[in-house]
Amino acid sequence: xxxxxxxxxxxxxxxxxxxxxxxxxxxxxxxxxxxxxxxxxxxxxxxxxxxxxxxxxxxxxxxxxxxxxxxxxxxxxxxxxxxxxxxxxxxxxxxxxxxxxxxxxxxxxxxxxxxxxxxxxxxxx
Amino acid sequence: xxxxxxxxxxxxxxxxxxxxxxxxxxxxxxxxxxxxxxxxxxxxxxxxxxxxxxxxxxxxxxxxxxxxxxxxxxxxxxxxxxxxxxxxxxxxxxxxxxxxxxxxxxxxxxxxxxxxxxxxxxxxxxxxxxxxxxxxxxxxxxxxxxxxxxxxxxxxxxxxxxxxxxxxxxxxxxxxxxxxxxxxxxxxxxxxxxxxxxxxxxxxxxxxxxxxxxxxxxxxxxxxxxxxxxxxxxxxxxxxxxxxxxxxxxxxxxxxxxxxxxxxxxxxxxxxxxxxxxxxxxxxxxxxxxxxxxxxxxxxxxxxxxxxxxxxxxxxxxxxxxxxxxxxxxxxxxxxxxxxxxxxxxxxxxxxxxxxxxxxxxxxxxxxxxxxxxxxxxxxxxxxxxxxxxxxxxxxxxxxxxxxxxxxxxxxxxxxxxxxxxxxxxxxxxxxxxxxxxxxxxxxxxxxxxxxxxxxxxxxxxxxxxxxxxxxxxxxxxxxxxxxxxxxxxxxxxxxxxxxxxxxxxxxxxxxxxxxxxxxxxxxxxxxxxxxxxxxxxxxxxxxxxxxxxxxxxxxxxxxxxxxxxxxxxxxxxxxxxxxxxxxxxxxxxxx
Numbered sequence: 001x002x003x004x005x006x007x008x009x010x011x012x013x014x015x016x017x018x019x020x021x022x023x024x025x026x027x028x029x030x031x032x033x034x035x036x037x038x039x040x041x042x043x044x045x046x047x048x049x050x051x052x053x054x055x056x057x058x059x060x061x062x063x064x065x066x067x068x069x070x071x072x073x074x075x076x077x078x079x080x081x082x083x084x085x086x087x088x089x090x091x092x093x094x095x096x097x098x099x100x101x102x103x104x105x106x107x108x109x110x111x112x113x114x115x116x117x118x119x120x121x122x123x124x125x
Numbered sequence: 126x127x128x129x130x131x132x133x134x135x136x137x138x139x140x141x142x143x144x145x146x147x148x149x150x151x152x153x154x155x156x157x158x159x160x161x162x163x164x165x166x167x168x169x170x171x172x173x174x175x176x177x178x179x180x181x182x183x184x185x186x187x188x189x190x191x192x193x194x195x196x197x198x199x200x201x202x203x204x205x206x207x208x209x210x211x212x213x214x215x216x217x218x219x220x221x222x223x224x225x226x227x228x229x230x231x232x233x234x235x236x237x238x239x240x241x242x243x244x245x246x247x248x249x250x251x252x253x254x255x256x257x258x259x260x261x262x263x264x265x266x267x268x269x270x271x272x273x274x275x276x277x278x279x280x281x282x283x284x285x286x287x288x289x290x291x292x293x294x295x296x297x298x299x300x301x302x303x304x305x306x307x308x309x310x311x312x313x314x315x316x317x318x319x320x321x322x323x324x325x326x327x328x329x330x331x332x333x334x335x336x337x338x339x340x341x342x343x344x345x346x347x348x349x350x351x352x353x354x355x356x357x358x359x360x361x362x363x364x365x366x367x368x369x370x371x372x373x374x375x376x377x378x379x380x381x382x383x384x385x386x387x388x389x390x391x392x393x394x395x396x397x398x399x400x401x402x403x404x405x406x407x408x409x410x411x412x413x414x415x416x417x418x419x420x421x422x423x424x425x426x427x428x429x430x431x432x433x434x435x436x437x438x439x440x441x442x443x444x445x446x447x448x449x450x451x452x453x454x455x456x457x458x459x460x461x462x463x464x465x466x467x468x469x470x471x472x473x474x475x476x477x478x479x480x481x482x483x484x485x486x487x488x489x490x491x492x493x494x495x496x497x498x499x500x501x502x503x504x505x506x507x508x509x510x511x512x513x514x515x516x517x518x519x520x521x522x523x524x525x526x527x528x529x530x531x532x533x534x535x536x537x538x539x540x541x542x543x544x545x546x547x548x549x550x551x552x553x554x555x556x557x558x559x560x561x562x563x564x565x566x567x568x569x570x571x572x573x574x575x576x577x578x579x580x581x582x583x584x585x586x587x588x589x590x591x592x593x594x595x596x597x598x599x600x601x602x603x604x605x606x607x608x609x610x611x612x613x614x615x616x617x618x619x620x621x622x623x624x625x626x627x628x629x630x631x632x633x634x635x636x637x638x639x640x641x642x643x644x645x646x647x648x649x650x651x652x653x654x655x656x657x658x659x660x661x662x663x664x665x666x667x668x669x670x671x672x673x674x675x676x677x678x679x680x681x682x683x684x685x686x687x688x689x690x691x692x693x694x695x696x697x698x699x700x701x702x703x704x705x706x707x708x709x710x711x712x713x714x715x716x717x
Contacts, residue, residue: 003178003370030689032603036178036391036561043556048455048513050408056455056513071178071561088319089248092556096182096549097370098197102247117248117274117319 004072005100007091008083009065013041016068019080034074036095040067043092071095088115128710132582134171134573134680134701138386144371146173146386146565150700151573173568173680175373178561181349182394184548185374190381191430192535192548198357198364199246199253199347200323205360206231206242206342213324214240223343224258224308232262233327234339241270241326241335248273248321249349251553252296252401255323256312256353257345258303259283264327264338269298269313272322277315280331283307283340289331293317296351296401297423308343312353316404316553323347349552351400351423351433374563376547376695379499385586385642385695387547388682391562394549395538396454396516400427401552402435402533407454407517413447415522416440420452427534428469428499436473439480439529441522448527451483451519456538458485458508466516467503467545468536470495478529479520486514492524495531503545544588566687567601569680574598575703576672578650579610581680582702582714586642587614587694595620595690598701601679602686608676609685610649614639614694621656621664623649623671630654630669642697644715650705660716662708 010016016039024032046061069091070080089105109116129135135150151171177183180195187193202209206217214237223230233242250273259267265284271277271293279298280289286309291298296314303310325342326335344356357364368374376387398406403422411417419438427434441448458464464484472478472495479492484506493502516538520529535548551558587594595613599605607627613620617639623631631654637643646657651671656664680701684690706714 026686026689028689032688034176034564034688036559038393038557038559040556050455059513060457067556069559071559073176073178089250090554093554094182094558095561096179096558097561098181098195099370100178105247117321 001099001103002074003097003100004076005090005095005097005104006070006072006076007085007087008068008070008080009085010068010083011065013039013066016066019083020068022079023077036071038069038093038095040069040093043067069093069095071097071100086112128713129700131702131704131706132700133575133703134569136173136568136699138373138375138384138696141175141373141375143369144175146175146373148172148568171568171570171573173565176371176564178370180368180370182549182558182560183368183374184550185368185376185387186379188377188381188384190377190379192428193367194429194550195368196348196354196357196366198359199249200244200345201359201361201363203346203359203364204229204344206233209244211243213243215242217242221341224303224306230341230343232339233325233342235264235327235335235337237337239326239335240337241324243322243324245322246347248319250318250320251349252314252316252351252398253320253347253349253552254312254314254351254353255347256310257325258308258310258343260307260309260341262327262339262341264329264336264340266328266330266333267311267340268326268328268334269311270324270326271313271315271317271320272324273315273317273320275317277313277317279313280328281309281311282331283309310353314351316401350550352431354431373565383697385697386565387695388563388565388693389546389560390693391559392539392542392546392549393557393559394551395456395540395557396536397551397553397555399536399549399551400433400534402437402452407452410449410451410453410519411442412449413445414443415448415450416442418450418452425473425532429534434532434534437518437531437533439520441520441527443522444527446521446523448522449519451515451517453483453515453517453519455513456516457513459511460508462508463505463541463543464508464516465503465505465539465542465545466537467501468518469499469501469534471499471532472497472530473532474530478531479524479526480518480529480531481520483515483517483519485516486510486512488521505543505545543590562691564691566681566683567679569598569678569701571675571678574677574680574701576674576677578671578705580646580648580702580706580711581610581612582646582700583612583696584642584644584698585694585696587639587692589617589640590693591616593684593690594692594694595684596682596692596699597685598677598680599685600676601681605679605685605687606689608672610647610677611684612645612647613684613690619645619658621647623647623654623669625670625672630671631666633664633666635663640694642695644717646711646715648705648711653705655711657711657715660712662711
């Protein structure tokens with residue numbers, strides 16, 4: 001498969017950037033690889049709440065770790081393996097690649113069979 | 126002989142497939158060899174390789190002026206209900222009279238209270254639509270069920286062609302007559318989590334979950350988005366169409382004219398719901414005494430050609446700047462953050478209507494006028510505070526009108542950018558959807574590029590960016606910028622240079638409207654260099670050397686190296702000539 005979608009967490013933005021730079025940059029700081037990387041940052045774990053006028057009642061709660069999504073081209077870097085995470089499909093973000101999303105979902109369920117959604121077989125429900 | 130016949134390599138973005146953008150020249154028709162065999166098309170000749178790792182996140186404007194998306198029927202065997210589909214106290218019989226006068230329909234017979242057929246698939250979340258063609262049999266009702274964390278269900282009266290009840294996270298159900306023979310296309314749209322199974326029940330009344338008896342069915346489909354689009358037949362694999370992964374995008378203007386290859390950088394759509402506005406994600410604000418806007422989903426035909434545009438009726442209920450009516454979403458931002466917002470907008474009243482964009486809590490761009498034609502409006506802004514505030518559309522009481530009645534579609538927010546890119550649909554990903562970059566490289570070969578003299582020609586419009594964008598001929602290696610002929614763009618400046626052994630032989634620049642489509646040619650020949658733009662010779666240099674034969678072998682939408690200073694913009698034509706054209710020819714070639 002040409003494209004592989006995986007998700008990662010780092011302790012902070014600097015460590016994420018360091019791992020990204022290690023994938024290859026030229027003298028001008030341009031990436032020399034063909035992967036697509038989205039630095040999601042500290043993602044929202046609990047959404048903010050607002051009143052009827054749109055004024056914030058409670059602020060959003062953010063994750064401690066720094067999230068990075070990667071659409072790998074022609075293979076996944078094993079150097080990132082220790083940072084991989086497997087949120088339920090497809091987490092909060094994707095690269096809009098239906099095949100890569102499906103492969104992510106299939107791999108997740110193969111690794112964690114207990115997380116396969118249980119289909120409600122109660123036909124009268 | 127036409128001038129273009131002199132080209133040794135010519136790319137007009139018209140022939141392409143996934144991963145490949147074909148050149149018109151060289152033709153690729155290989156002559157028979159000495160054994161009079163092996164003639165035919167030479168796949169390895171000089172075509173460009175093309176990458177874009179996104180399908181659902183990429184769109185283009187088609188030659189009909191409508192937005193084109195990736196489409197996929199997530200069901201397999203979509204009209205082969207005796208394969209892959211499962212039975213719950215039911216059976217199916219093929220060869221029934223269908224909606225088109227053929228015999229491709231199926232009789233679905235329920236033998237028990239909850240008789241149904243079902244298919245499971247890889248779970249998806251967000252806004253999606255299940256549709257099927259159906260006709261009454263001994264039963265007059267159909268129940269469609271999207272089995273998910275919380276199910277969405279809809280009942281359809283096939284005798285009278287009217288909708289029954291819905292429940293769960295259903296956004297909308299539809300029943301549309303097809304012909305006059307009692308067939309209907311029935312659909313349910315839901316915003317679900319872990320939607321992984323469809324169930325189709327013949328039934329006999331509203332809210333009854335299946336009943337003994339039969340209905341006729343044909344052509345089931347599950348797809349992302351708010352509406353059912355044209356049916357895509359699937360077999361053992363899902364049915365796919367439209368903007369596929371790695372497929373070059375030929376993009377037209379809103380009139381369906383001026384087709385060009387669209388090359389864009391990676392971008393992220395931040396709005397979670399870019400087409401569904403009648404939900405709690407979007408705050409309908411009435412502040413300072415203003416009224417909250419009224420949002421009506423799927424009210425009108427959108428720029429996509431489907432009835433999935435929303436009507437938004439604003440009313441400030443007062444005439445001061447504090448009276449506001451807005452459709453917005455809050456994001457946290459930091460001083461200096463750059464944003465681009467875009468949205469397709471049209472008047473819903475038949476008369477001109479106004480609105481403004483709100484970015485990072487600021488009114489930007491002034492009043493905009495929505496007319497009776499769909500228009501793509503864009504605006505950019507740099508945040509001037511560090512806080513959380515609104516992004517979206519609103520009107521204020523001190524505007525030229527205190528009410529506005531508009532249609533909207535495809536609202537998009539991109540951060541860290543200075544201009545809006547093409548539309549990226551998002552049907553539910555809270556952290557956004559990222560479209561991977563278009564990368565087009567690797568065209569040409571030693572036969573199609575003369576290293577000692579020639580012309581590099583491009584008819585292109587570049588994005589305006591502080592990041593360098595370029596088109597070049599080189600050896601295409603990691604050090605390819607050492608030996609290259611390059612047309613480049615940065616901000617509003619056109620750069621043209623010839624570098625031999627990392628030494629500039631010709632190096633000029635010119636301020637032009639780079640985002641317009643310009644016709645640009647660089648002539649390179651020993652002691653004879655020139656830059657032509659839009660019919661005029663604008664720079665010359667009569668001192669310098671060129672390359673040894675065989676050095677230049679690749680044409681790239683980059684600076685000579687494969688991944689550096691990648692070109693972003695619209696490409697109408699690129700050509701290489703194996704000889705230094707004369708002034709008359711260059712004038713003809715570059716005249717608009």
